[in-house]
Amino acid sequence: MLHVAVVCAGYNSSREIVTLMKSVLFYRKNPLHLHLITDAIARNILETLFRTWMVPAVVVSFYDAEELKPLVSWIPNKHYSGLYGLMKLVLPSILPLSLARVIVLDTDVTFSSDIVELWAFFGHFSDKQVVGLVENQSDWYLGNLWKNHRPWPALGRGFNTGVILLWLDRLQQTGWEQVWKLTAKRELLTQTATSLADQDIFNAVIKEHPELVHPLPCVWNVQLSDHTLAERCYLEAADLKVIHWNSPKKLQVKNKHAEFFRSLHLTFLGYDGKLLRREPFGCPNHFPPGAEQLQQALAQLDEEEPCFEFRQQQLTVHRVHITFLSYQPPPPQPHDVTLVAQLSMDRLQMLEALCRHWPGPMSLALYLTDAEAQQFLHFVDMSPVLSVRKDVAYHVVYRDGPLYPVNQLRNVALAQALTPYVFLSDIDFLPAYSLYDYLRASIEQLELGGRRKAALVVPAFETLHYRFSFPKSKAELLTLLDAGSLHTFRYHEWPQGHASTDYSRWREAQAPYRVQWSAHYEPYVVVPRDCPRYDPRFVGFGWNKVAHIIELDAQEYEFLVLPEAFSIHLPHAPSLDISRFRSSPTYRDCLQALKEEFHQDLSRRYGSAALKYLTALQLSRSRA
């Protein structure tokens, strides 16, 4: 079992560490124990990520970076890593005492070899050595980079702390805490601050106590900083082990072999993390919680069964990376509403329009491959509309399997909504410009905060035109409707879906009115955040919203249609799943089987009260 510690804080580092870990896991052959020192943001993201990643023979422990802050906050520091960089100095005070040795990594390194080879260097430490480091590969500590450059003291070129072998129990014995503090305080008498965070202090200590350091071969930390001399290292050694993107320019750094290094890094950036769920040889029974049961359940599926793909998709545990991009949660407000929706790559172009129509918080689940997640990142960076919106939380659910797991995606987005209310929408709908304000006002007026269980219905319309002038008001909408440029949603194909909304009553309505559930009803609704989840058995096309609305009705939510609310569906090509539904009788049979199971579950949970849903379904079928 090898131990690895990483300090990780914030959204960007939480993405970086995933790529680092992919590269480590790709080459490793041993069980690993990860010790992650995180802020609240990174912990939230990485707990979900590792729980859903289910990598065998990987244990993850979290430590609260807050606890370490007081230990290092007295040190003035100019490095971009801030306080978090300095925390590597005080790891011995937070890691368990039982932990004798640990490899400490920065999030901006990429492995191209098995980490056990690095671990093996502990075996070469002399009795006195407590820290293994690679020499610094720029002239920084020589102090000749530019005029008046006065770096901290260092032994020769100094050492880089992106990759550290730390012999923890020996550090304790040598009184490490006293040693580095004394050195730091003394240097700070003449230096205003650390420039390179922990690295300056490590180097100052080593300058004084050279016996503490075990120098590592340079290939274990090939530094791609701006003035790097790394070339000298690997031209001789030929075999790269760890690459360190230690320029603030990261992948954009210019360098003789930049393309080569970039391609190594991009390999893991786009690598399908699911493939790392493989079990290393020779260490069986290292399954993470749930993984073994899952494997057994999957193994019991009959591949010849016609609905095999459905069964498999339902069982699939997708890796989930919540809040993939920088995000500022909305301030708590009693009537606030988050728009909840899900999408895949082919709907990215909806996001800008959606942002223009909905100025409030959003929680969106994106179903992407690892490579697509990077394209998505680029897309948001490039968009002036999206890049400034910090109240939109994007949750990446990684693709796995042939059917779109629509309800699993909705549940991820729903679980991450932080306001008391959610507007459960679909990505192809644009809400009325006023909807966000109107919903908050309505929630307040209707006093939904109390014990009243209500689902506010937002009537749905559709346009068949690509270019179309969005109505500014209900009056304008009605005019367009009468002119035939707008229709009630799916009026031609599936009027049952929204029949209960009673569009003709809505035309005249001045106040919210209550409507009754009827078969196939699937309105877009605003409900409290703690509403029932979507039924994850519905994958692909069909019945995914219908089942949720039945659930709301069974739990006695009132359906209240809002007289001024509306949202409009924009045209798009039929999805792959709807095409399969239409063309494949097997697909339709499987959906039918799911519906029947759903009704059985419903009557188990709600008894005879659930009978009405089955009867309604049968009635509507006999009429059709």
Added chain:
Amino acid sequence: MLHVAVVCAGYNSSREIVTLMKSVLFYRKNPLHLHLITDAIARNILETLFRTWMVPAVVVSFYDAEELKPLVSWIPNKHYSGLYGLMKLVLPSILPLSLARVIVLDTDVTFSSDIVELWAFFGHFSDKQVVGLVENQSDWYLGNLWKNHRPWPALGRGFNTGVILLWLDRLQQTGWEQVWKLTAKRELLTQTATSLADQDIFNAVIKEHPELVHPLPCVWNVQLSDHTLAERCYLEAADLKVIHWNSPKKLQVKNKHAEFFRSLHLTFLGYDGKLLRREPFGCPNHFPPGAEQLQQALAQLDEEEPCFEFRQQQLTVHRVHITFLSYQPPPPQPHDVTLVAQLSMDRLQMLEALCRHWPGPMSLALYLTDAEAQQFLHFVDMSPVLSVRKDVAYHVVYRDGPLYPVNQLRNVALAQALTPYVFLSDIDFLPAYSLYDYLRASIEQLELGGRRKAALVVPAFETLHYRFSFPKSKAELLTLLDAGSLHTFRYHEWPQGHASTDYSRWREAQAPYRVQWSAHYEPYVVVPRDCPRYDPRFVGFGWNKVAHIIELDAQEYEFLVLPEAFSIHLPHAPSLDISRFRSSPTYRDCLQALKEEFHQDLSRRYGSAALKYLTALQLSRSRA
């Protein structure tokens, strides 16, 4: 420089070898020379693939498998590899005499290590040894697998020939050709045929001349066949080097560590081959033709320039895998027409409908990532409509860059059309059911075979409805048009695009009629296969077809509208590119710059005759 020989024939092996080569290239650090013994199909595919792949320090030589057929066709063989399996026996007679040593690989192996380590075993050969092999990992040659199983003779468990180290010049010296032929002929007196192709004969020879073989460690050919004992090998050796999918079940084979092996294989199946364009260290100046100029051109681009993305996309050389799936070229017919179009993953659902509407040959370019290409393969396999259509050629162009290279894709599809005429369509259009027959009849009647240069215009319509009953005839189409359920294409948004087609004349027309070019004209046309190519400078949205139609007009093609031809556009969401065009002034400016460059080129090539296009454009702009 390491030499690797692979026998590769047909469509499936041409896909397999790509995955094999990705795994080899991922780990290799040396220059490689690939010797590919191919049939015409594989050669056609792989020449294009390697030329466009542009991997540094890889030389590829092709050898015609036809030449080897007579040397092995006399051997009766029951193995699924057919004659091609046997060809490994006669490699010395086709590879250059100067080639002393070569590694011979089956297409169904995956590397998980640097091939130079395998090459190093040549250094351990004794003077007599000529062939390096791994022991067979099933009981096949022990003859106890089932009753009456009488395998060919072998030394112990025998050897597997999926990975061979072949010392070619020594083989020549030992009279290899005589040796194996004599052995084979003698065994065939009692055996009816080889069961495992070349492997049976290699083993029979080795049984007689054990001094010829150098046994290799088993990790260099871990055999995942049905009755494999491979587990014994890697449980001891711990370090896998090469995996051999030698069961006919391939990746579906059941096996204790199947998931582990599958994930290794899937790693390379989905790996972005572009990342392998990296130059290995220590061997510079091994650039393939064109690669160095390309790199220089890319390096000269100014990243700060607003149209940088356009410039970069235009220069990008995409890897191209033509005829990705099994394909039967249409028999030569003088008036036959191929439908030509391009698409990406989000339009896969159009393919089945397209196949129902167009019973003739098609040439389709697909813009995909490596991982998407595998999803596409699965999609076609699963579709009863697509899997039976062998007259549809699918050409995969691998994604690279942010803009859709629409005209490069069209040119790939166009270049691969094999009929004398092509129908240049778009993937969102469904042709009239009768169009294929009608076009062939029209070409014949109009005597287009002669010197007449004509572009037959297929009038374009559109529906805004998802579900829609496709008109069976022109009469039905006109009824739908009058009822407002159909429109002429882009009637609301961009009538200029098809104005010249003159829809009102078309209503009444009984015979083809000639129309004149006008500004913005972009009809869908049928032209001879040798028509001008599309201008690849137009990437993303806008002007890609317009420029091609101008080119046809400039080359004096007559535009003849066919009175019974039509095709109908189905609704879809706006593409990412059209969304960017609409929302980004920079995007529009860049497109404008492209147009201007196009017009400059046009006047360079056609002189004053090209003036009319510029004037028309300026006129239409001043009117707008």
